Amino acid sequence: MSPADAPMEVPAGFLFSAVAAGIKASGRPDLACAIIPGGANAAALFTTNRVVAAPLEVDRQHLKRSRGRVSSVIVNAGNANCATGAAGRRDCEQVCREAARLLKVRAESVFPSSTGVIGVRLPAEKIVRALPGLIAGAAAGSAAAESFARAIMTTDTRPKIVSRCVRAGSESFVLLGIAKGAGMIHPNVATMLVYLFTDIEASPRDLQALLRPVCDESFNCISIDGDTSTNDTVLLLASGASGVSLRGPGVCRQFAQALNEVCKQLAVEIISDGEGVKHVVRLRIEQARNRQEALQIARTIAHSPLVKTAWAGADPNWGRILAAAGRAGIALDPRRINIFCGDLQLCRGGVAASFDEAQAHAYLIQPQYEVRVQLGRGRVSLDFLTCDLTTEYVHINADYTT
Numbered sequence: 001m002s003p004a005d006a007p008m009e010v011p012a013g014f015l016f017s018a019v020a021a022g023i024k025a026s027g028r029p030d031l032a033c034a035i036i037p038g039g040a041n042a043a044a045l046f047t048t049n050r051v052v053a054a055p056l057e058v059d060r061q062h063l064k065r066s067r068g069r070v071s072s073v074i075v076n077a078g079n080a081n082c083a084t085g086a087a088g089r090r091d092c093e094q095v096c097r098e099a100a101r102l103l104k105v106r107a108e109s110v111f112p113s114s115t116g117v118i119g120v121r122l123p124a125e126k127i128v129r130a131l132p133g134l135i136a137g138a139a140a141g142s143a144a145a146e147s148f149a150r151a152i153m154t155t156d157t158r159p160k161i162v163s164r165c166v167r168a169g170s171e172s173f174v175l176l177g178i179a180k181g182a183g184m185i186h187p188n189v190a191t192m193l194v195y196l197f198t199d200i201e202a203s204p205r206d207l208q209a210l211l212r213p214v215c216d217e218s219f220n221c222i223s224i225d226g227d228t229s230t231n232d233t234v235l236l237l238a239s240g241a242s243g244v245s246l247r248g249p250g251v252c253r254q255f256a257q258a259l260n261e262v263c264k265q266l267a268v269e270i271i272s273d274g275e276g277v278k279h280v281v282r283l284r285i286e287q288a289r290n291r292q293e294a295l296q297i298a299r300t301i302a303h304s305p306l307v308k309t310a311w312a313g314a315d316p317n318w319g320r321i322l323a324a325a326g327r328a329g330i331a332l333d334p335r336r337i338n339i340f341c342g343d344l345q346l347c348r349g350g351v352a353a354s355f356d357e358a359q360a361h362a363y364l365i366q367p368q369y370e371v372r373v374q375l376g377r378g379r380v381s382l383d384f385l386t387c388d389l390t391t392e393y394v395h396i397n398a399d400y401t402t
Helices: 054-066 085-103 124-136 142-151 204-217 251-272 291-302 305-312 318-326 357-364 391-398
Strands: 015-019 031-046 069-079 110-117 160-168 171-180 193-198 233-238 280-288 338-341 344-348 368-374 380-387
Touching: 015 124, 015 142, 031 054, 031 124, 031 142, 031 204, 054 069, 054 085, 054 110, 069 085, 069 124, 069 142, 069 233, 085 110, 085 124, 110 233, 142 160, 142 171, 160 251, 171 251, 193 251, 204 233, 204 251, 251 280, 251 380, 280 291, 291 305, 291 318, 291 380, 305 318, 305 380, 318 338, 318 344, 318 368, 338 357, 344 357
Parallel strands: 069 110, 193 233, 280 368
Antiparallel strands: 015 031, 031 069, 031 233, 160 171, 171 193, 280 380, 338 344, 338 368
């Protein structure tokens, strides 16, 4: 059974809900919440874009004031609340205050998120009007969690949900990951929002220490279009309701492994559902001197329109890959570079290898495949998940606001 087909496990201590607040023109659900009645410890990572949406500014302030405690998450889709000035910040804070009043908690324990169109004023009055019904409808279980996942979608074609239940001695803990993102994906920690819910006991400091390296190996190693969003957020919440402590014997290792698996699978789900994507490409950079060098070369190749359109056409044009690697800002020796599509070698020592073009084309027609680039510089390897660039992507984004 694939991870996407596995039954959803929902951690204890979390309630979920979703409603249609009237933000999306379609009338579909566009406002979601996760409520933690006992509160949760939190860790978060945000976009590195210097243009930052109002909710991210509020989130940073709230996490600092609450010392990493969160009692609820409020997410709206259809409006990014970015580039909206002081008014956008006030709108976000108004939503937090009203949610806090209804939940009888402090406003700084509310974590807001937004996703959608940039530069349009957030209809805070619609959200405030919808909050009582949203909160009253919060429930435990997989159906409620799935409603949360569906409500935060924008151009996504499907919800992205991955979970794990892990035995820890005589007890167990659950980790649930929910993400949205199909375009504007180039996390630098797409519009990418990721929420990770667990019932393990852990401090904000310990959660933060685990979250960053996992994100570096998952969400920071994917790209659809090279655009870093203004709203990228990864939030990890621990309710402690399972009674299993992160500091118990062997538990930290088990949790880190589960967190890594969930985030990597969510990364795959994001790329697979990319706007207009026909081919998911696992780009493997081998024989680099260090990870940063490998990442820099992977990103340059993955962001090349010429490379991505060749992949869209299942064209084994290895010269475009070689040229992209050569402009990545690394002192490469082309005579050491080898390029493979799966096991089929296209380039040897920086020049054409003898290969069957029909066989290469047949390999590249597959919906998922691997491209390997050997640099001949060291022993470090890195996997980077990316995709092709199709006319459908252009149509989706050309018509996004009109």
